[in-house]
Amino acid sequence: MDKSRIAAFTDAVLAIILTIMILEFKTPDSFSIWAITGQLPYLISYAIGYLFIGTAWYNHHYMFAKTHRITKTVYWVNNFWMFSTSFIPVATAWVGRGFNEQGPEIFYGCVFFLWSFAYLLLSKTLIMANVSDGHEKAADSIRQMRIYRFLSNWKLVSIQVILVVLGLIYVPATQMLIVTLEIVFVGAHFNKDSDRLFES
Structure with missing residues (x-):
């Protein structure tokens, strides 16, 4: 299967998702600058979502750039x-x-944990596809990604689940802080060669 077609399709879907998110932002009825403060909760949520998808796209791009063949x-x-x-x-x-x-x-x-499971499954599937084709180096590059190492570590994931559940019981908004920290310190820590993939 043509890798570039899959990557282009994925890019298009993610671009549409980002567009839908900003369309949810509602312009205030008032012309006062302070009227925008009513949208502050959504602006924070939108900023986290944008960071989430932007980081996910970069990691996805890296995995697909390393992969030699796309299986069914x-x-x-x-x-x-x-x-x-x-x-x-x-x-x-x-x-x-x-x-x-x-x-x-x-x-x-629920959406975040479903996404995390889907990302881990995609990573493992790409690793297996590379290993079966004899591209162990490509598979190892995916294994070395910090986000993959975090999601495949059941102890760290268990700690995260416990923190999220406690947060949801006592202060639900703390979940957004936990998600943001994971994106910044885990998802946005890329392999050293990630910005040199297509150098001649």
């Missing part, structure tokens, strides 16, 4: 990953309307 399994798992990502605008909009409410935060948490 990779294709369908990638679709599952995009499916999970497509829920982010809904979760972002709902949290923006109830930033410290349990219902929206629980839904956001």
Whole structure:
């Protein structure tokens, strides 16, 4: 299967998801500059979602650049990953309307953990595809990604789940802080060769 077609399709889907998120931002009825403060919860939620998708796209690009062949399994798992990502605008909009409410935060948490599972599954599928083709170096590059090492470490994930559950019980909005910290310190820590993939 043509790798560039899959990458282009994924890029298009992620671009649409980002567009949908900003369309949820509502212009105030008043012309006072202070009227925008009413949209502050959504702006925070939107900024986290944008960082989330931007970081995910970069990691996805790296994995696909390293991969030599796209199998049918990779294709369908990638679709599952995009499916999970497509829920982010809904979760972002709902949290923006109830930033410290349990219902929206629980839904956001479910979307985040579904996305994490889908990303881990995609990573493992790409690793197996590379190993079966004899491209162990490419597989090892994906294994070395910090986000993959975090998501495949059940102890770290268990700690995260416990922290999120406690946060949802007592201060639901703390989940957004946990998600942001994971994006910044785990997802946005890229392999050293990530900005040199296409150097001649």
